[in-house]
Structure formats: C-alpha cells, structure tokens
Amino acid sequence: MSEDRTQERAQDQHHVQEFFGARAGDWDRKFPGDGPAFTAAVAEFALRPGDRVLDAGCGTGRALTALRAAVGPSGTVLGADVTPQMLSAARDAGRDAEGTLLLTDVVRLPLRDEVLDAVFAAGLIAHLPEPAANLRELARVVRPGGRLALFHPIGRAALAARHGRALTPEDLRAEHNLGPLLAGSGWRLTSYADEDARFLALAVRTP
Numbered sequence: 001m002s003e004d005r006t007q008e009r010a011q012d013q014h015h016v017q018e019f020f021g022a023r024a025g026d027w028d029r030k031f032p033g034d035g036p037a038f039t040a041a042v043a044e045f046a047l048r049p050g051d052r053v054l055d056a057g058c059g060t061g062r063a064l065t066a067l068r069a070a071v072g073p074s075g076t077v078l079g080a081d082v083t084p085q086m087l088s089a090a091r092d093a094g095r096d097a098e099g100t101l102l103l104t105d106v107v108r109l110p111l112r113d114e115v116l117d118a119v120f121a122a123g124l125i126a127h128l129p130e131p132a133a134n135l136r137e138l139a140r141v142v143r144p145g146g147r148l149a150l151f152h153p154i155g156r157a158a159l160a161a162r163h164g165r166a167l168t169p170e171d172l173r174a175e176h177n178l179g180p181l182l183a184g185s186g187w188r189l190t191s192y193a194d195e196d197a198r199f200l201a202l203a204v205r206t207p
Contacts, residue, residue, distance in 0.1 A: 016127055017083045025089060027060050034062060037153035041200050042066035042120065045149045051117040052076040056106045056138060057124035059083075061090030061098070063151075067120060068098035078116075080104050107134045114143040122151045125172055132185050139186030144207045148187055150178075152199040159199075173199060 023030075042063060047053060047070035055063050058079035067077045077099030081087050087101050104110055106121075107129065119138050128134040138148060152159060156174070160167050172178060178201055179189045187203035 025085070027086070027089060028062070028093065031153070034153040037198055038063050038122070038151075039066045041122075041149065041151045041153075041198065042070055044200060045070070045118065045120060045147065045202065047071050047075075047118060050074045052115065053078070053118040053120060054109075054111075054116050054141070055079040055099070056119050056121040057081055057127065058090065058101070059086045059122070060093060061087075061095035061101070063120055063122055064090070064095045064098040076100075078102060080106055080109065082106070107137055109137060109141055111141045113140055114146075116142045116146060118142065118147045118149070120149045120151065122153070125150055131172060131181060135182065135185035135187065139205055142205045144205050146205040148182075148203040148205070150199075150201040150203070153197075155194045155196050155199045157194075158196050173201070175201075 043066070047067070049072040051071045052075065053067050053071055055061070055067060055078065058064065058081050061079050064077060064079055068075070071077060079090065079099050080102040082103070082105045084103060087103055090096060090101060102110070106124070119142055121138070125131060142148070150173070154162070156167055156171060170177070172181065173194070175192050175194070178192070182189050182203050186206055188206050189201060189203050191200070191202040193200045
C-alpha cells in the first residue's frame with residue numbers, strides 16, 4: 001500500500017472515531033426503540049447453533065444479545081469496532097458477556113481467511129472508505145456459502161429524512177447499486193428489503 005493511501009486510511013479512521021466517539025455515551029438513549037428491529041433482523045438472518053458470526057462495526061453492541069441467542073453457547077460471537085468509546089459503552093451495558101469485543105478497523109480484520117460463517121453489519125456500508133475493497137475484506141473472512149446481512153433499523157427514505165436530505169440514485173444502498181457492488185466483492189445478493197421500519201439486504205459468499 002502506498003504511503004499516500006496509508007495516510008488517507010488513517011484519516012478516514014480518525015474521522016470515524018471522532019464522529020462516533022463523541023456520540024457513544026448517548027447512542028443507546030438516542031435510539032431507544034431500535035432493539036426489536038435488531039432482534040427481527042437477526043432472526044431473519046437465520047443463524048444456526050454453533051455458527052461463528054462477526055458483528056462488523058458493532059458500535060455499542062446492540063446486536064450482540066440477539067446474535068448470541070441465535071448461535072447458542074457453542075457458537076462464536078465477535079464484535080468489531082474502530083471506536084474505543086463505542087466498545088466502552090458496549091461493556092458498560094454488559095454486552096461483552098455475549099461475545100468478544102475487538103478494537104479494530106473492519107477494512108483490515110485480524111482474522112484468518114474463511115474462519116467465519118456470517119457477518120452482520122448494521123449501518124456500516126455508508127461509513128466504508130472503499131466499499132468494494134472493504135466488502136471483499138468481509139468476504140475474505142467468511143467461508144464460501146457463508147452469509148452477510150447489511151442492516152439498518154430504518155429504511156433509506158426515513159434515514160434521509162432524518163438527516164434532512166433527499167435520496168439520490170447514487171445511494172450505495174439502492175438495490176441497483178448494491179447488487180453489482182456485492183457481486184464484484186465476493187457476494188451474491190439474495191434478499192433486499194427497504195421499508196420505513198427497516199433496511200435489510202442479505203447476501204451469500206460466492207466460491
């Protein structure tokens with residue numbers, strides 16, 4: 001990797017840490033009603049007992065309890081986030097009891113190839129500096145036939161309205177963009193739902 005690209009990635013990481021670090025302490029209080037949406041998304045993800053799953057960009061760990069319930073005591077749950085304050089909030093909430101928390105950037109995971117069965121990613125794709133390359137990194141750590149869930153507790157239109165902006169055709173999460181993006185990154189889109197109360201795209205790791 002070139003020195004310029006290394007510096008750019010460090011800057012991207014710093015901006016993400018700065019943004020979410022300042023909001024970590026109030027994150028769960030700001031979105032108190034999201035819990036059922038996380039639970040429903042994990043249920044639709046259809047994990048099996050014993051599965052090894054990563055919550056990529058886990059934040060305060062709101063998905064960890066549902067992920068642990070899905071994979072059971074014989075499964076493995078990892079939560080990875082680049083922001084120390086988010087992981088501290090997860091620990092304060094007791095969610096570290098549900099899985100192992102990793103302080104790491106999901107663009108370069110400290111995991112072996114094909115070691116996981118699934119990756120759950122809530123609100124992550126909009127914060128990936130190089131979406132195609134970063135989705136390939138998630139594919140690297142998942143076995144062929146393993147699965148990916150890209151989730152948000154509200155849909156694209158509702159999220160855009162929350163931020164006072166309009167949807168554009170360039171939105172990465174739009175189905176016409178997301179399908180080809182995933183296809184070029186080691187995944188095949190199998191299910192797509194974009195509703196007011198949730199966004200959930202499911203994909204399978206291709207051989």
